[in-house]
Amino acid sequence: MMEHDPDVYEARYGFSWKDFLAFLGCLAFVLVAILASSEDFPLWLRLLCGGFSGFGCVVLPARMMSRKLPLRVDWEGITLGSEFLRPSSGAVLVPWGEIEAVVLWAWGSKYAQIGYIGLDRRAGAPALPGGPDAMTRAMLTSGGIPRNLVESSRPINGWRLDVDRMLALIERYGEHVTVVDYR
Secondary structure, eight states: OOOOOOOEEEEEOOOOHHHHHHHHHHHHHHHHHHHHHHTTTTTTHHHHHHHHHHHHHHHHHHHHHOOOSSEEOOEEEEEEBTTTGGGGGOOOOEEEEGEEEEEEEEEESSSSEEEEEEEHHHHTTTOOOOSSHHHHHHHHHHTTTHHHHHTTEEOOOOOOOOOHHHHHHHHHTTTTEEEOOOO
């Protein structure tokens, strides 16, 4: 087993049961689309179902095997990595001096929620490159999440957040930073 550096916390995309079960569901829909007769389902419906599900059959394993870095906490600050399907969201290091709080929240319904981590940054801090797409930004801000927090947030999707390790490093390097957990 590889030992971790106690001065750095890195979260990476990897295997999760949620993604594995979603992959199996996508695979089942692809098989239904292939094996269904044209009398039961018209061709356009089979193509649509098979196409969307086939996309999931490719993307979910690719994300699990990518090992890309969505979050890093170290002595310099917090690095928000790019989202898996949106490399243009870009990785960005936010120095400790710009961070006032780390905010965790969940968005969605009772049955399907996505966790988010956002950085509440000091007033006057320069805008971060990337960030969520326009649709996600509109959805989150309409739900009452402040725009500045949404602009410096990433979904916790396809990776696990070890809150205890993150908190230990925030206490060590960002003494002035508070952690707010709304999940």
